[in-house]
Amino acid sequence: MHSQNPGRFPVPRVIVIGAGFGGLSAALLLRASGNDVTLLEQHDWVGGKARAVPTTAGLSDAGPTVLTMRHVFDALFAATGARLEDHAKLIREPLLARHYWPDGSKLDLFDDRQASALAIRDFAGSKAAHEFERFAQDAESLFMLFDAPMMQNPEPSFADLARHALSAPQHLPTLLTFNKLTQKLAHSFTDPRLRQLFGRYATYVGGSPLEAPAHLSLIWRAEEAGVWRVDGGMHHLAQVLADRFQAIGGQLLTGAPVHHLEADATKITGVCLKNGHRLPADFVVFAGDPRALATGLLGKDVSHIAPTTKSAPRSYSARVWSFASAAIGPELGHHNVFFASDPASEFRDLRAGRTPTAPTIYVCAQDRGSGRGRPKGQERFEIILNAPAITSKTPDPEEVQTCRQLTFQTLRRFGLTFSPSPPDNALTTPTGFEHLFPGSMGSLYGQSPHGITAALKRPRARTALSGLYLAGGGTHPGAGVPMAALSGRHAAEAIMQDLVST
Ligand SMILES: Cc1cc2nc3c(=O)[nH]c(=O)nc-3n(C[C@H](O)[C@H](O)[C@H](O)COP(=O)(O)OP(=O)(O)OC[C@H]3O[C@@H](n4cnc5c(N)ncnc54)[C@H](O)[C@@H]3O)c2cc1C
16 A cells, blocks of 8 residues: 555655644654655645635635744755745734724733733723733743643543643632632732733634633733744735645645545545545544544445534634725734723623624725735725624624624724625635535634633544555644644654554
């Protein structure tokens, strides 16, 4: 079954399914280690959730917009003997986000703690600035506490985490006393607007501050440590990874949906495409949503894999507008957040599986940012509203119109209007996400991050079936562009270790 390589060890044949960041990272690393790697992607584009849609102003991102932990991508390129900066232009954005409240108040936060503290002092007074500095220091040290034993560790255990936690007793209240992020924030900040702002970071992994564990306050640190804008859009970063993969001899097939995986009594043997073509393999990395395996979408030979994903609660979905238009209103940054007046009502609606009636709205003005002036004429926007994952596949015929009113009437109250209004097909709904990413229930970040042990419950790279591995935001260490890329690294390293041991 190995590729022919006369006179030498046979070259293992690896198939990676799914060209999202997890699959791209696994494919690159496995190819860089000398394997014969084929990357199969059902869509015509690479990047998965980091997709782009055509608009009158060019391709507009319709997925992730915030790139953090750039070092993960520097390391990926370095592993292939290249430098990221020679392949993509990444621009650091000192302004992390511009935040607006219905009462007219506004706050900019920066990648420089002092600059953020000064902005917070002007916004809410010296006490709030001190509270922020304490919170930011705590988030930084929490991030460091979790980085090695959790994110970088392919097989984290409760015991590992407990050992690390005991070495940093200042975090015991976060880990033991406040079980919810919202409780920690109530303790950290006097000003309710700051509680609302820092609580929103739970949505970065598809959760609610009312239910996410307190230690997710560390997400703030990932942003404070640097946010980059990718010239050409986030989808372009996926494209350069795919280009690099091909440049080092990997084979990429797009428009190649996998119908099922094949296994004998002991191990994986290959994959079968929807067109009936069969590809034998020694190793397969499945980098789509692992719930697709458990629900039988990839055939009965692998339906026993990742069984917990079938019943585990799902993370949130979203309604995403992606379009070009001319905007009138406040001076936007690249990342902008328009908060709801009642911070809890949105999350109560989401918990009940309802569309929030008073949403917080994120607006990415893709053509704005540091070093750029205000664009003339039409520019590209991505607007995101949190939504519950789908529970039934019956689309609501009114969904687009309801979402249109909710989005643009809310933004109008902040003085922000768009002309022309985006067409209906500029909206991707939770049902649309389920179609794009089968088995996901429209959920964008895998299993729900709610609960103190949620991070330990995600499927890991190794599976119960020899030769089959998992990667992507639905697996450990979880969702988000850099995390998905780390999951790909975990899968590639597991394969290389297992190869050596066999
Ligand atoms: C609107 C939105 C905003 C986001 N914002 C951010 C952000 O700002 N910052 C951030 O870090 N993260 C953000 N995220 C999350 C981030 O995009 C994801 O966590 C990450 O991109 C997921 O990568 P992945 O490896 O899981 O692969 P995915 O992107 O889920 O891709 C999986 C791929 O597998 C393919 N596939 C599945 N099944 C098959 C099959 N049978 N055959 C062939 N191919 C198959 C799919 O077509 C897909 O291309 C956002 C996500 C969305 C949708």
